[in-house]
Amino acid sequence: AQSVAQPEDQVNVAEGNPLTVKCTYSVSGNPYLFWYVQYPNRGLQFLLKYITGDNLVKGSYGFEAEFNKSQTSFHLKKPSALVSDSALYFCAVRDTARDSSYKLIFGSGTRLLVRP
Amino acid sequence: NAGVTQTPKFQVLKTGQSMTLQCAQDMNHNSMYWYRQDPGMGLRLIYYSASEGTTDKGEVPNGYNVSRLNKREFSLRLESAAPSQTSVYFCASRGGPSGNSPLHFGNGTRLTVT
Numbered sequence: 001a002q003s004v005a006q007p008e009d010q011v012n013v014a015e016g017n018p019l020t021v022k023c024t025y026s027v028s029g030n031p032y033l034f035w036y037v038q039y040p041n042r043g044l045q046f047l048l049k050y051i052t053g054d055n056l057v058k059g060s061y062g063f064e065a066e067f068n069k070s071q072t073s074f075h076l077k078k079p080s081a082l083v084s085d086s087a088l089y090f091c092a093v094r095d096t097a098r099d100s101s102y103k104l105i106f107g108s109g110t111r112l113l114v115r116p
Numbered sequence: 117n118a119g120v121t122q123t124p125k126f127q128v129l130k131t132g133q134s135m136t137l138q139c140a141q142d143m144n145h146n147s148m149y150w151y152r153q154d155p156g157m158g159l160r161l162i163y164y165s166a167s168e169g170t171t172d173k174g175e176v177p178n179g180y181n182v183s184r185l186n187k188r189e190f191s192l193r194l195e196s197a198a199p200s201q202t203s204v205y206f207c208a209s210r211g212g213p214s215g216n217s218p219l220h221f222g223n224g225t226r227l228t229v230t
Contacts, residue, residue: 009156036221041224042223042224043221043222043224044159044208045221049218051216090158103161103164103174104161106159109158
C-alpha cells in the first residue's frame with residue numbers, strides 16, 4: 001500500500017536555527033512528492049514539489065527539500081527559521097495506482113513551533 | 117483572483133440533518149477534490165472529480181455524495197449527518213492533466229454534528 005509517514009508530531013526550534021521536518025514515503029514506481037503548509041484557520045498552501053531531476057528542490061518562503069531515493073525520504077529544510085514559519089506542515093505523495101492518477105496521499109502533519 | 121471559495125465557513129448540525137457544502141473555483145481547473153481533516157490523521161480524500169461530468173470515490177466516501185455541477189462548482193452533500201462526520205472539510209482544485217501540478221485549497225468548512 002502506498003503511504004506517507006511524518007514521524008514527528010511536533011518540531012521545536014529556536015529562531016535563526018536550521019529546521020528539518022521529516023517525511024518518508026512508500027510508493028510503487030517513481031514518486032511525485034509535495035510539501036504543503038497550513039496556517040491557523042486556513043487551507044493548505046503549496047510549498048514545493050519533487051517530480052524528477054535535481055534531488056534538492058527549492059520552494060516558497062526559503063524552504064527546500066531533499067529527495068533521497070535510497071532512504072525513501074523527502075525532508076523539508078530551512079537554513080534559518082523564522083517565528084512566522086510556525087505552522088502545520090504536510091508531506092504528500094501522488095498515488096501511482098492505476099486508477100488514481102489525480103490523487104494525493106497526505107501524511108498526518110507535523111506542527112512546527114519556532115520560538116523567539 | 118478568489119481561487120477556491122467554500123461556503124459556509126462554519127456549520128452546526130444535529131444528528132440526522134442534511135446539508136450541502138459548496139465549493140467553487142475560478143482558475144478554470146479540470147480536477148476538484150473534497151478532503152476531510154481530523155486531528156492526527158492528516159487529510160483524507162472523500163470524493164474527487166477528474167473532469168467535468170465525472171466523479172469517483174476516495175478513501176472515505178461513506179455517508180457522502182457529490183455533484184460536479186459544472187467546471188467551476190463541486191458540492192459535497194451529507195444526507196444524514198452523524199457525529200463521526202464532525203471535521204474540517206476542504207475543497208481543492210488542480211489544473212492540468214498530469215499528476216505533478218499542485219492542489220489549490222479553499223479555507224475550509226468547520227462542521228460540528230451534535
